[in-house]
Amino acid sequence: MSSAAGLLLLALMxxxxxxxxxxxxxxxxxxxxxxGFAFLGSFLTLxxxxxxxxxxxxxxxxxxxxxxxxxxxxxxxxxxxxxxFVGLDGYDPRTAERLMAEGRLPNLSRLAKEGSYRRLRxxxxxxxxxxxxxxxxxxxxxxxxxxxxxxxxxxxxxPELSSSRVNKPRRVFxxxxxxxxxxxxxxxLRRKSIPFWKILGQHEVDCTILxxxxxxxxxxxxxxxLSAMCTPDLRGTQGSFSFFSTRNESVTYExxxxxxxxxxxxxxxxxxxxxxxxLVPDAGKLGVPFTIYLNGARNSATLEIGGEKYxxxxxxxxxxxxxxxxAGVAVKARGICRFLLxxxxxxxxxxxxxxxxxxxxxxxxxxxxxxxxxxxxxLLGAFATVGMAEDTWAxxxxxxxxxxxxxxxxxxxxxxxxxxxxALDRLREGVAACVFDAxxxxxxxFYRYLEGRADGPLADTIExxxxxMDELVGRVFRYVDEETVLFVLSDxxxxxxxxxxxxxxxxxxxxxxALKDGAETAGPYFKGVDWSRTKAYTLxxxxxxLNIAGREAEGIVQPGAEAEAxxxxxxxxxxxxxxxxxxxTAIQRVYATNRLYRGPYLEDAPDLIVGYNDGYRTSWAAAxxxxxxxxxxxxxxxxxxxxxxxxxxxxGVLFSNRKIAAEDPGIEDLAPxxxxxxxxxxxxxxxxxxxxxxxxxx
Amino acid sequence: xAGYSSPQEFVEHVLEKExxxxxxxxxxxxxxxxxxxxxxID
Numbered sequence: 001m002s003s004a005a006g007l008l009l010l011a012l013m014x015x016x017x018x019x020x021x022x023x024x025x026x027x028x029x030x031x032x033x034x035x036g037f038a039f040l041g042s043f044l045t046l047x048x049x050x051x052x053x054x055x056x057x058x059x060x061x062x063x064x065x066x067x068x069x070x071x072x073x074x075x076x077x078x079x080x081x082x083x084x085f086v087g088l089d090g091y092d093p094r095t096a097e098r099l100m101a102e103g104r105l106p107n108l109s110r111l112a113k114e115g116s117y118r119r120l121r122x123x124x125x126x127x128x129x130x131x132x133x134x135x136x137x138x139x140x141x142x143x144x145x146x147x148x149x150x151x152x153x154x155x156x157x158x159p160e161l162s163s164s165r166v167n168k169p170r171r172v173f174x175x176x177x178x179x180x181x182x183x184x185x186x187x188x189l190r191r192k193s194i195p196f197w198k199i200l201g202q203h204e205v206d207c208t209i210l211x212x213x214x215x216x217x218x219x220x221x222x223x224x225x226l227s228a229m230c231t232p233d234l235r236g237t238q239g240s241f242s243f244f245s246t247r248n249e250s251v252t253y254e255x256x257x258x259x260x261x262x263x264x265x266x267x268x269x270x271x272x273x274x275x276x277x278x279l280v281p282d283a284g285k286l287g288v289p290f291t292i293y294l295n296g297a298r299n300s301a302t303l304e305i306g307g308e309k310y311x312x313x314x315x316x317x318x319x320x321x322x323x324x325x326x327a328g329v330a331v332k333a334r335g336i337c338r339f340l341l342x343x344x345x346x347x348x349x350x351x352x353x354x355x356x357x358x359x360x361x362x363x364x365x366x367x368x369x370x371x372x373x374x375x376x377x378x379l380l381g382a383f384a385t386v387g388m389a390e391d392t393w394a395x396x397x398x399x400x401x402x403x404x405x406x407x408x409x410x411x412x413x414x415x416x417x418x419x420x421x422x423a424l425d426r427l428r429e430g431v432a433a434c435v436f437d438a439x440x441x442x443x444x445x446f447y448r449y450l451e452g453r454a455d456g457p458l459a460d461t462i463e464x465x466x467x468x469m470d471e472l473v474g475r476v477f478r479y480v481d482e483e484t485v486l487f488v489l490s491d492x493x494x495x496x497x498x499x500x501x502x503x504x505x506x507x508x509x510x511x512x513x514a515l516k517d518g519a520e521t522a523g524p525y526f527k528g529v530d531w532s533r534t535k536a537y538t539l540x541x542x543x544x545x546l547n548i549a550g551r552e553a554e555g556i557v558q559p560g561a562e563a564e565a566x567x568x569x570x571x572x573x574x575x576x577x578x579x580x581x582x583x584x585t586a587i588q589r590v591y592a593t594n595r596l597y598r599g600p601y602l603e604d605a606p607d608l609i610v611g612y613n614d615g616y617r618t619s620w621a622a623a624x625x626x627x628x629x630x631x632x633x634x635x636x637x638x639x640x641x642x643x644x645x646x647x648x649x650x651x652g653v654l655f656s657n658r659k660i661a662a663e664d665p666g667i668e669d670l671a672p673x674x675x676x677x678x679x680x681x682x683x684x685x686x687x688x689x690x691x692x693x694x695x696x697x698x
Numbered sequence: 699x700a701g702y703s704s705p706q707e708f709v710e711h712v713l714e715k716e717x718x719x720x721x722x723x724x725x726x727x728x729x730x731x732x733x734x735x736x737x738x739i740d
Contacts, residue, residue: 143701149738158729166732192711194703232732239735354735386735393735525726541738599701600711620740644738685703 071204077679087435092493107474121666125542131491136195138671138686142599150540196671206430218368234335274325320382383415390441447641490652497642500619522627543606611646
């Protein structure tokens, strides 16, 4: 069929309102992450929808009465009316304790004095997706299946995002160069087990869950949820910025992309690149043209995009700007981004944040119910939706400076505060929980100041952040009464990242990994690795994997005795490994995961977890499966703090307004505690215990 | 069943394991594009 015929068919479908947003915004196409289009319309579907709607309306009073009765019955044993969780990602006990001792965290100090404060055991490994999944489910990683940010594909040895997978539409109708999806793209959540809020929802306990990591895609439950970490941007990445310049330079970025600006007098033109064309596989990316009108004054300009104009000032972010990517007749995907004019002379430089999925018109589900993100955006304004929205890579790569990064991080934080306080305003009975990420991102990017490796006007950035989070806790106090339990917690602490260790190189040097053709190095994701002679490899942040026969595609280590022997060798050789340049111990301990935890997903876990010492982490190259010449390398990036170390070094914090019984609480204890507070028993599969139950004598 | 939160989760896990054997892999480019921007890796 010709292209013309294909276009005609598209136009007909569009006119029928079946596939595309014809301007109403009601049938948005799924472009971007996992491009595709929903084909749901039919007369029968509409009739069925009408009948269900009518039945829903007619039975509403009965259902409400039934729910109220069920809630009363369920909550007879409840010990509280309200439960509030304030999650401060990466809030470190060492820094918090020092600042409390100096009297600089008055609100947290008050909680510690009148209620409880403990260091909180984190998970193995001490990574946010792992630890917050344990917080949600009350189980260890072997029972929720999140072991790192990355998994390895057992067939290809390539990395995969551990938390979710966007699948393309299963059926596609090809007409000429057009590929028309006949089903929706599906998004699978890979975190298993059951979060406590789902159990509470089954008992009619109202829950609002905001930005807790590893909640994309949002699971259906009886409550409200906004997704967080690992939610993609509109390009389907984890957040890739755009940098525009009139200067013709061959600069490449690892994560962002550099684009040209064409200048003619005071008029500057560029094109913002969006997702892949959803219908024509080889058509490249969709784009939105924009124009900047320089006003003559050096520090200001006007941006015109999508028919709207926005003032630009050097060094100031625009508000969220809606951008619509059109792929033909009424096929569109909507995103939002902020523009930051870096300079106008001699060259015009413009930074654009990753294009976030528009919460008012989400191209993929980012909340439950699906309209919840739109409700928040209408009520409170547009907000960042990408999982890791604070653009750490733009700072790492010099596209923005530290001041600009901080402003961005705090703007995002303010959006989340608004959502959280909106949830607290509405909370009469039930749970409100929110995780704030700025504490983690700011420590990653400014840790060298905290430990005195850098100095300057931003040297106290981390301490100020700790104080600002303390003020946030102080504002939560006004929602806390005698029938409310408040927990303030972090998923892990923080340490320094001065030196990287490439364990792939160490494995090569010690005969556990082999390269093809006598090569001395291998490229990203094991390009050049000879799997037929490789016994072990590392990928991601904390795990070592054996190349097991029958598990990995080209495995050579026999499961059982041989695998246990190789693990024992590696544990012995790597534990206590010294950095020859500094004489410091770089690796404290190496842990066998089959001794750390038990559960049905253990077979997907790394075989070993490496407990790096403070100051060390897996190198940037090793995390990508690169084999380089040196085992130890300096880390020169602004990303100078990390927590991918031995978990015993980086516990989190736990504050509560109530006295807790547990002396050595773990993050797995929070889910059973939430259930117990509402009078529900701990399910048999959960491994945590209520914090209010004293530990059994050893 | 030990460690599963429900019989449904057990059944889903068994099915997923079987399906993964016949699942098509994504292209290298698609996989790496999805990971771009994850702060912890280059």
